[in-house]
Amino acid sequence: MKYITRFAPSPTGNLHIGHVYSASLAAKIARESGGKFLLRMEDIDAGRCRLEFEEAIYEDLAWLGLKWEQPVRRQSEHMEDYAALLSKLSDRGLIYPCFCTRREIAAEIARSKSAPHDAQSLIYPGTCRDLSTAEKQRRYEKGDPYALRLDMVNALAAAGQSELTFLERDKGYIRCYPASFGDVILARKDTPTSYHLAVTFDDAIQGINLVVRGQDLFTSTHIHRLLQALLELPTPAYFHHGLISDTKGRRLSKRDKDATIKSLRDYGYQPEEVLKMACYG
Numbered sequence: 001m002k003y004i005t006r007f008a009p010s011p012t013g014n015l016h017i018g019h020v021y022s023a024s025l026a027a028k029i030a031r032e033s034g035g036k037f038l039l040r041m042e043d044i045d046a047g048r049c050r051l052e053f054e055e056a057i058y059e060d061l062a063w064l065g066l067k068w069e070q071p072v073r074r075q076s077e078h079m080e081d082y083a084a085l086l087s088k089l090s091d092r093g094l095i096y097p098c099f100c101t102r103r104e105i106a107a108e109i110a111r112s113k114s115a116p117h118d119a120q121s122l123i124y125p126g127t128c129r130d131l132s133t134a135e136k137q138r139r140y141e142k143g144d145p146y147a148l149r150l151d152m153v154n155a156l157a158a159a160g161q162s163e164l165t166f167l168e169r170d171k172g173y174i175r176c177y178p179a180s181f182g183d184v185i186l187a188r189k190d191t192p193t194s195y196h197l198a199v200t201f202d203d204a205i206q207g208i209n210l211v212v213r214g215q216d217l218f219t220s221t222h223i224h225r226l227l228q229a230l231l232e233l234p235t236p237a238y239f240h241h242g243l244i245s246d247t248k249g250r251r252l253s254k255r256d257k258d259a260t261i262k263s264l265r266d267y268g269y270q271p272e273e274v275l276k277m278a279c280y281g
């Protein structure tokens, strides 16, 4: 099997050692199978993504000796495609606008006596699910900001499959439970896509057959699998790898300046040393 893998960073900061692990693993799997390694810029968040970070990503990856196919797909250049997908879902009655602020959602959850006080409590309680057409119109005309949410109950019915699964490398088939995430956000008033919609579409359009990414995105795969069923897109295999932690056992993030490739380069480390650090980190 020739694997088509990808590395899909968001250019919102400098790459760190955890990214190196993910990218070099995806590149290695593709190379060893005679497949292809692709790079994608997940730059839909215009407020947080910066061209200088994108350029730094190319520079860091090239410095590490990684080679990727051209051209690089930049999500910001495909907003019309995402908008078209969104209208498809909307035409089927699977999307609704939600005008709630975070504060209103938290208050609604707190009001509900049955709300458990754990991660479940983050699930959107469905306040705007049944707004009347007139009310929606009134809010649109007022210019209120809104998110576009997937109506999970309708979506599961429309997907028409009693059981959704995906293949996890080395583990076998995993059953999906998208309903446990509630009515997830698929777009916002001024941005026709969220991470979930764009990543699902792009992996399909780029022909990715093995998605290599961190364990932190494992739960998102349940949502992506549902979107694949709804949009009749192929389901790749997945490899959710472990995450690299710092010396205190905390997950590395873009805030950990010392672990960025840029600072390691500035300290005088060589590419092979950084690759080794990433693999044994």
Ligand code: GLU
Residues within 6 Å of the ligand: 008, 009, 010, 042, 199, 212, 213, 214, 217
């Ligand atoms: N853009 C995401 C990130 O930088 C990764 C998306 C993915 O690999 O699916 O965390």
